[in-house]
């Protein structure tokens with residue numbers, strides 16, 4: 001099964017994370033208290049990185065065909081973001097973004113947009129015809145970001161995640 005182990009743009013480089021990167025990933029997640037509170041209703045836990053390593057695309061689904069990339073600024077080592085994605089989920093030909101998260105200090109500088117565009121190109125080059133993801137309604141900056149990246153709404157439903165119930169929005173983008 002084809003999946004990416006690296007990705008690069010003009011602003012960033014990304015490499016597959018291994019268990020050696022656990023502490024760096026944990027530190028990044030702990031910088032993103034805002035995101036965890038907004039989406040899960042609680043701050044990141046002490047084993048949050050471990051949970052991300054083994055997370056499936058959605059609650060209750062297994063992490064088959066998973067790629068977990070750590071994102072750094074070009075010519076710099078520290079992790080500033082993470083991209084977790086799945087090949088052929090929820091169906092063949094669709095690549096699903098489970099998590100795209102940047103440290104608060106790395107946001108709003110165009111890195112996210114470039115990561116999505118490079119990821120879309122790589123997915124298409126490896127046979128994908130569509131990207132999909134979920135965003136929760138209260139994540140207004142996230143929803144705005146994905147729409148600017150060309151994603152359109154497929155459906156909405158209510159679901160519990162962590163300590164809160166949210167309205168989930170499934171988005172798709174054709175490649």
Ligand SMILES: CC(C)(COP(=O)(O)OP(=O)(O)OC[C@H]1O[C@@H](n2cnc3c(N)ncnc32)[C@H](O)[C@@H]1OP(=O)(O)O)[C@@H](O)C(=O)NCCC(=O)NCCS
Nearest residue numbers: 035100101102107108109110111112113135142144145148
């Ligand atoms: C959502 C997220 C992934 C976007 O990544 P990002 O690197 O901040 O995205 P960009 O910088 O490419 O774009 C974000 C905004 O910054 C603006 N921006 C881009 N380059 C900019 C620059 N040089 N200066 C100022 N603003 C800029 C863009 O206009 C964009 O605005 P919009 O979202 O209203 O369209 C990131 O903010 C994040 O990690 N948020 C928390 C986690 C999250 O919500 N993830 C999505 C879950 S579904």
